[in-house]
Amino acid sequence: MSLTTSKDLPLGTKAPSFELVDVVRNNRYSLNKLKGEKGTIIMFICNHCPFVKHVQEEIVRLANDYRILGFGFIAISSNDIEKYPEDQPAMMWKVAQKYNYTFPYLFDATQQVAKDYQAVCTPDFFVFDEELKLVYHGQLDDSRPKNGIPVTGRSIRETLDAILNNRKIPEEQKPSIGCNIKWKEE
Template structure:
């Protein structure tokens, strides 16, 4: 079932975290931010929405990082219900798609809950102070291949945040699979 993320609201400040990355390092939000605008994407390995956009996300993340914007992705899905989203499978997925930014595992799901993440993909574009300025989609293509002239909404939004500290006035929410929450006894 497709879920739509809520739009950017007010002056929300991103909660810090420390999570293990597939590179063997523990990453905190402050490590990734480093006093600069930052993109945090909640993704997973199996969601058809993520699979459809991952190569475009990796492409745009490389451009953003080259412009000094921090980028990380977090997988918060329950690997018991969805073994394809396990930490080991995150490494396989990252290699297959050339993910070269921190890909982090939120095994407790506390970070996803603290951030209010609801779907994969769910994008959080932060300004230099860690305030939410963009909570939209990658582009208009969704699960379809992108048209050659598709507007790169996430890329443009993050460049605007970097230049002005503000997000775009018009934002279209991301859509994807719901986060797979751990069953509670």
């Protein structure tokens, strides 16, 4: 595991479009099909990373709390499954079932979507407004494995609440910290 901090993607960046397979429903979905009316949260996650495992239950709570308010949630795994077989689609399906994901869990086999979003770690969170413009990129909250801070989803929740209430998005956006995305050798 290599501890990695998310890259800085300029706010206002338009969400790159994509079409990927959802391992839970075995359907191909585009960003336009999955986007939310109020905004869209794209989460780069995987199955094996201890940082993702640490926040998995809160990701599900967050999606359940805000999906009904008009937000779309999309999880994407981009890891090299040859070197990390626990991240292959069959295992993604098992994790989605175990945690009762109510959002699509997409497999980025070519890793192009991760590159398009400049995602470098798991978990890595991107919040886009109703026009698919980036308004937040960073951590879920201040909790990390073994740091004793409860997992609350505070950073993302504050952003989504600001969108819902037409308030200014919090200026402080701390980068996400986690495992590096496992890139294929080129």
